[in-house]
Amino acid sequence: MTASIISPELRTFVRQRAGYRCEYCQTHERISGIAGEIDHIIPVKLGGETVLENLCLACSACNGRKWAKTEGIDNETGETVALYNPRQQSWNEHFAWDADGRYLIGLTPCGRATIDVLQMNHELIVTARSIWAQAGLHPL
Numbered sequence: 355m356t357a358s359i360i361s362p363e364l365r366t367f368v369r370q371r372a373g374y375r376c377e378y379c380q381t382h383e384r385i386s387g388i389a390g391e392i393d394h395i396i397p398v399k400l401g402g403e404t405v406l407e408n409l410c411l412a413c414s415a416c417n418g419r420k421w422a423k424t425e426g427i428d429n430e431t432g433e434t435v436a437l438y439n440p441r442q443q444s445w446n447e448h449f450a451w452d453a454d455g456r457y458l459i460g461l462t463p464c465g466r467a468t469i470d471v472l473q474m475n476h477e478l479i480v481t482a483r484s485i486w487a488q489a490g491l492h493p494l
């Protein structure tokens with residue numbers, strides 16, 4: 355048994371704790387129609403453990419783009435910074451929605467680098483957010 359095996363109970367707990375939303379881009383499973391994935395915040399490859407403090411719920415887009423990355427470059431300062439850690443940091447301190455809820459705004463170097471690495475303002479998700487916002491489903 356490897357350290358990265360996630361039991362059904364752990365998976366359920368992480369999904370419930372996150373409110374069934376991606377802990378990075380906030381996309382809800384119910385409106386995307388796709389179950390979230392369990393992300394190791396510190397990747398297993400880098401010694402991250404399968405424990406509650408190192409797990410979060412991530413949509414398939416964020417999880418796939420994050421992969422084994424732990425840092426990114428802030429496009430405002432050029433600084434290399436750690437990516438957002440949903441267990442240790444507050445989402446509202448690092449991210450905000452623009453006026454119509456389509457684009458995420460990075461409020462900090464960490465927020466900006468995370469948006470860039472995870473492509474949290476990719477045109478496909480921005481288009482989807484427009485539709486969700488028109489239906490009154492986003493941002494929640």
Ligand SMILES: [Zn+2]
Pocket residue numbers: 376377378379380381412413414415416417
């Ligand atoms: Zn996401």
